[in-house]
Amino acid sequence: MKSTTRRTLAAVITGVAAAVGAAATPAAAAGTVPVTVPLNGAEKALGTELPEVGGEIPLPAADRPEAPRFVTGRLLPERTVPQVPVNGGLPGLGARAPLAHVLGDGFDHVGVAAPATPLRTLTPGLSLDAPLTAPNPAGSHLPDLKQPEIGILAPVLRTDPAAALTAGTGR
Template identity: 65%
Template sequence: MKSTPRTLAAVVAGVAAAMGAAAAPAAAVGTVPVPVPLEAAEKNLDMELPSLSGEIPLPRPGKPDGPQFVEGRLLPARTIPQVPLTGGLPGAGLRAPVPHVLGDDFDHIGVGVPAADLRTLAPGLSVDAPLTRPNPDHMGLPDTKLPQAGILAPALQTVPGADLAMGPGL
């Protein structure tokens, strides 16, 4: 078999792709890139089109804080615990050519919205029974009291951002 530069380039590209796929699995990255292929439309229309890509974050559930037992209560303080969930807001990138006013070159305008971290806590519930602990003064029977219920508010925390750029080339 005769080795040509084309086959050598194909082998090198295949090895590089395999090493890149093994080095960064999708679960460890945190986002999945989503390219939008517009090369065929560029070729058919014979013009430069914007390049568009996106990022979809992978949500990761966290470990909830378990119920906390408090002295003087029959039920734990966090009956239904809050479940944390981390992930991100989706990201997007757009680079569009704009005609240069003074020449035949193309300049570009770009908008980048990177994926932002997102941390959330699901709502939780804390309730207490309408009875107290056994009272030795009443032969071990519990006293009555008003029932208590509380909702643990959900939380949402993120810091989104965006970049706007203009420059030569595409």
């Protein structure tokens, strides 16, 4: 490859990266990054209508976990390893494809739209208690022995996905 071609290719890649970075900044504030598949050049080169494909990629963000709560009669807090909430979303998809008429010219279209939906999760957590009780003020002021306790806090996943399938005539 010639050095002129390499320089041109590097300039094009730098320009595309700058454009994508500038476009992603407002999207990052919104929580999703739009993604489109550019097929216009191939559509013009082939002289036919191609599908339109795009989507949204959500950006996950961790929230602040709940603080451990101390309970009377326990040496360790109620949630030793707290659950961490992570909010994000399911990716969105938008696609529209032409369907050629079997007889005659022209196209109909079929499309699917599944918008990005919010996703709220909680990571697994752990609740422990030591095999000792609090100091006994009535006796020798030493802790008594008891059964150790361990509990696993199950992860949580909440979302409400939706999708729509459409078909129609024309562009």
